[in-house]
Amino acid sequence: MQNPKIITLLTDFGKMSPYVGIIKGVILKINPKALIIDLYHEVYPHDILEGAFLLKSAYNYFPRMSIHLAVVDPGVGTERAPIIAKIDNHFFVAPDNGILSYILKDKKIENIIKIEKFTLPKISRTFHARDIFAPISAYLSKGMNLNEFGKTLKTIKKFNLPSVQKNKSGFIGEIIYIDKFGNLITNFSNEFIEKQKFKEIKIKDKIFKKINSAYAETPIGELLAIWGSFNYLEIAVNQGNAKEFLNVKRGEKIFLIK
Amino acid sequence: MQNPKIITLLTDFGKMSPYVGIIKGVILKINPKALIIDLYHEVYPHDILEGAFLLKSAYNYFPRMSIHLAVVDPGVGTERAPIIAKIDNHFFVAPDNGILSYILKDKKIENIIKIEKFTLPKISRTFHARDIFAPISAYLSKGMNLNEFGKTLKTIKKFNLPSVQKNKSGFIGEIIYIDKFGNLITNFSNEFIEKQKFKEIKIKDKIFKKINSAYAETPIGELLAIWGSFNYLEIAVNQGNAKEFLNVKRGEKIFLIK
Amino acid sequence: MQNPKIITLLTDFGKMSPYVGIIKGVILKINPKALIIDLYHEVYPHDILEGAFLLKSAYNYFPRMSIHLAVVDPGVGTERAPIIAKIDNHFFVAPDNGILSYILKDKKIENIIKIEKFTLPKISRTFHARDIFAPISAYLSKGMNLNEFGKTLKTIKKFNLPSVQKNKSGFIGEIIYIDKFGNLITNFSNEFIEKQKFKEIKIKDKIFKKINSAYAETPIGELLAIWGSFNYLEIAVNQGNAKEFLNVKRGEKIFLIK
Numbered sequence: 001m002q003n004p005k006i007i008t009l010l011t012d013f014g015k016m017s018p019y020v021g022i023i024k025g026v027i028l029k030i031n032p033k034a035l036i037i038d039l040y041h042e043v044y045p046h047d048i049l050e051g052a053f054l055l056k057s058a059y060n061y062f063p064r065m066s067i068h069l070a071v072v073d074p075g076v077g078t079e080r081a082p083i084i085a086k087i088d089n090h091f092f093v094a095p096d097n098g099i100l101s102y103i104l105k106d107k108k109i110e111n112i113i114k115i116e117k118f119t120l121p122k123i124s125r126t127f128h129a130r131d132i133f134a135p136i137s138a139y140l141s142k143g144m145n146l147n148e149f150g151k152t153l154k155t156i157k158k159f160n161l162p163s164v165q166k167n168k169s170g171f172i173g174e175i176i177y178i179d180k181f182g183n184l185i186t187n188f189s190n191e192f193i194e195k196q197k198f199k200e201i202k203i204k205d206k207i208f209k210k211i212n213s214a215y216a217e218t219p220i221g222e223l224l225a226i227w228g229s230f231n232y233l234e235i236a237v238n239q240g241n242a243k244e245f246l247n248v249k250r251g252e253k254i255f256l257i258k
Numbered sequence: 259m260q261n262p263k264i265i266t267l268l269t270d271f272g273k274m275s276p277y278v279g280i281i282k283g284v285i286l287k288i289n290p291k292a293l294i295i296d297l298y299h300e301v302y303p304h305d306i307l308e309g310a311f312l313l314k315s316a317y318n319y320f321p322r323m324s325i326h327l328a329v330v331d332p333g334v335g336t337e338r339a340p341i342i343a344k345i346d347n348h349f350f351v352a353p354d355n356g357i358l359s360y361i362l363k364d365k366k367i368e369n370i371i372k373i374e375k376f377t378l379p380k381i382s383r384t385f386h387a388r389d390i391f392a393p394i395s396a397y398l399s400k401g402m403n404l405n406e407f408g409k410t411l412k413t414i415k416k417f418n419l420p421s422v423q424k425n426k427s428g429f430i431g432e433i434i435y436i437d438k439f440g441n442l443i444t445n446f447s448n449e450f451i452e453k454q455k456f457k458e459i460k461i462k463d464k465i466f467k468k469i470n471s472a473y474a475e476t477p478i479g480e481l482l483a484i485w486g487s488f489n490y491l492e493i494a495v496n497q498g499n500a501k502e503f504l505n506v507k508r509g510e511k512i513f514l515i516k
Numbered sequence: 517m518q519n520p521k522i523i524t525l526l527t528d529f530g531k532m533s534p535y536v537g538i539i540k541g542v543i544l545k546i547n548p549k550a551l552i553i554d555l556y557h558e559v560y561p562h563d564i565l566e567g568a569f570l571l572k573s574a575y576n577y578f579p580r581m582s583i584h585l586a587v588v589d590p591g592v593g594t595e596r597a598p599i600i601a602k603i604d605n606h607f608f609v610a611p612d613n614g615i616l617s618y619i620l621k622d623k624k625i626e627n628i629i630k631i632e633k634f635t636l637p638k639i640s641r642t643f644h645a646r647d648i649f650a651p652i653s654a655y656l657s658k659g660m661n662l663n664e665f666g667k668t669l670k671t672i673k674k675f676n677l678p679s680v681q682k683n684k685s686g687f688i689g690e691i692i693y694i695d696k697f698g699n700l701i702t703n704f705s706n707e708f709i710e711k712q713k714f715k716e717i718k719i720k721d722k723i724f725k726k727i728n729s730a731y732a733e734t735p736i737g738e739l740l741a742i743w744g745s746f747n748y749l750e751i752a753v754n755q756g757n758a759k760e761f762l763n764v765k766r767g768e769k770i771f772l773i774k
Contacts, residue, residue, distance in 0.1 A: 010537075062545060063548060076474075213593060216590070279556050280577050286551075286553070336732045388745065
């Protein structure tokens with residue numbers, strides 16, 4: 001038997017609405033053999049940038065040729081096109097609104113299609129995940145070719161992502177994602193930091209002289225900088241919440257001082 | 259290979275308890291090939307009417323002959339019977355407490371069975387989803403016939419659902435469901451509204467002269483009336499929360515003025 | 517076709533982070549035919565004892581030879597070993613930190629392996645669920661033998677669990693788990709209580725003269741003692757929240773007075 005085709009779902013629908021269940025129904029009605037995996041539904045509503053970061057952090061753990069439905073779509077029903085993008089041997093089914101920006105920082109697009117066919121017969125203007133993205137993902141999982149769904153696009157929308165800036169005393173980064181535990185994920189990649197000799201790392205008035213490898217290397221309740229599992233430097237509190245401890249939001253600056 | 263038999267789960271157990279996981283174990287122990295789909299577990303506790311509305315909104319997106327376990331069951335352990343209902347070529351496994359009311363507004367029952375056999379050997383009086391509804395769904399998914407589970411019933415419990423009322427200036431409807439984004443779903447169906455010529459739609463002191471097709475047709479933070487994806491008129495706030503904006507609850511009246 | 521191999525997931529990652537989705541990707545990349553079931557992800561962060569209780573309450577509802585990944589792991593990155601334990605014809609893949617304590621109260625270990633091989637090539641010190649426990653579970657689901665993963669251990673960590681104490685007027689138990697509805701699960705097993713003749717059961721200043729079989733046997737909003745579906749005596753409020761009603765936490769004592 002062939003392996004089932006995986007369709008992952010990343011949305012901002014949350015657990016508090018039945019929309020995710022309905023999407024699964026639409027997929028299974030078209031391809032009852034699809035293997036649907038909830039990747040994440042708790043993207044902050046309408047926060048494309050958070051969705052983009054999480055999609056990039058997760059897709060590559062799935063088998064090649066997996067299909068990733070990614071719908072954070074404040075512009076639903078407006079002119080932004082629905083697309084299929086093939087990148088890094090994975091398929092992404094999503095609105096063309098920048099949600100692939102983080103993936104495209106490192107990877108090249110192999111193909112982009114503007115979706116024109118194989119949607120549900122009646123398309124609402126408020127629930128394209130059900131009416132467009134779910135059926136397209138399902139037909140794709142049955143082995144249809146990209147060019148059966150519409151015409152090739154030359155380019156898609158990309159955000160300018162917050163990048164590390166150089167200043168006279170070192171580098172300025174920022175918090176790009178905050179997880180449920182309140183851990184602060186920065187845009188200093190582990191690889192970047194490994195190459196620097198630094199005196200200290202500073203966020204607000206807190207200073208770190210070293211980077212830890214495990215939460216438990218500091219006492220419970222204390223702040224630490226740690227090599228993060230997303231491959232970025234993180235600021236955390238051992239068994240606590242760094243976001244609340246420091247009272248910060250995404251975008252907060254962090255300084256690497258040489 | 260035959261398609262796997264789908265069992266959807268709709269409950270008020272929430273994600274904060276392990277009961278859903280246990281139900282899945284019971285099903286898979288009886289039929290390891292069943293395809294279990296979480297439809298929705300965040301029905302407001304004991305709110306049969308909300309469960310009934312969501313079940314009706316979702317079941318039909320799944321393949322024919324899917325099995326839907328639907329347990330919002332404040333009367334667990336009392337006299338209400340556990341039933342299997344075949345409606346519109348789908349199977350529903352549920353307590354006989356009105357949870358099929360919305361479906362039965364539009365569809366006729368093909369068969370109702372009072373469950374008497376094939377439960378777990380020991381039945382608790384507080385967790386019938388595990389002890390009755392899960393094993394019944396699992397055996398049903400293995401292809402057993404309805405009449406193997408018990409005797410036919412003639413009738414099941416139905417709620418009087420809030421229907422649109424006529425008055426001298428037009429029609430009075432009401433909010434029947436509020437989703438996580440705070441969107442207010444009314445009982446004015448899109449089809450009903452399309453047939454009316456109306457001057458305005460009114461909820462509390464807010465007046466709408468037209469119905470929008472997309473959230474983004476109004477500025478961010480502004481209230482709008484919109485053709486809803488559940489096929490009912492909705493009141494929403496673009497990128498905001500209409501429930502909080504208007505401070506309303508389910509049951510709030512809405513007026514269509516001709 | 518053989519039945520798919522089940523891998524259940526129990527963690528404290530919550531719904532609010534993408535870590536669960538990433539774990540599923542790692543598993544499916546190794547074994548695309550594994551059947552992954554979310555058992556429970558809302559263990560209170562770092563609360564090994566709660567995880568231990570829920571794991572024990574749920575595993576046995578799954579088919580024999582199921583694999584249970586159980587990660588509540590405040591010591592991630594420290595010396596506690598990652599292990600595979602075979603108990604009661606089920607496999608448990610977990611940190612050696614006491615999370616199997618409740619299971620081991622009743623069941624004997626058949627085998628324990630300290631995991632040394634078949635992890636991801638690069639192991640972070642903060643996300644062993646992804647780097648160790650997920651790939652081990654996946655390879656195990658492909659039919660590998662326990663001794664391929666590492667050496668046998670003689671013993672694993674066990675907590676001293678709160679047991680029922682005898683005193684001159686009867687027995688003292690305690691609340692060992694509180695579910696989402698606010699139901700209080702005690703360590704008086706149904707079997708234990710059935711064997712006692714008692715005058716009353718007391719928690720704080722509340723006294724129960726009998727044990728009910730269904731919530732609905734008391735008026736809405738009233739406190740009751742009930743034969744619990746976890747097979748332990750529970751204190752509940754009919755359609756309400758006993759935890760808030762009594763203002764108690766896990767560990768609160770409860771008295772059976774003869």
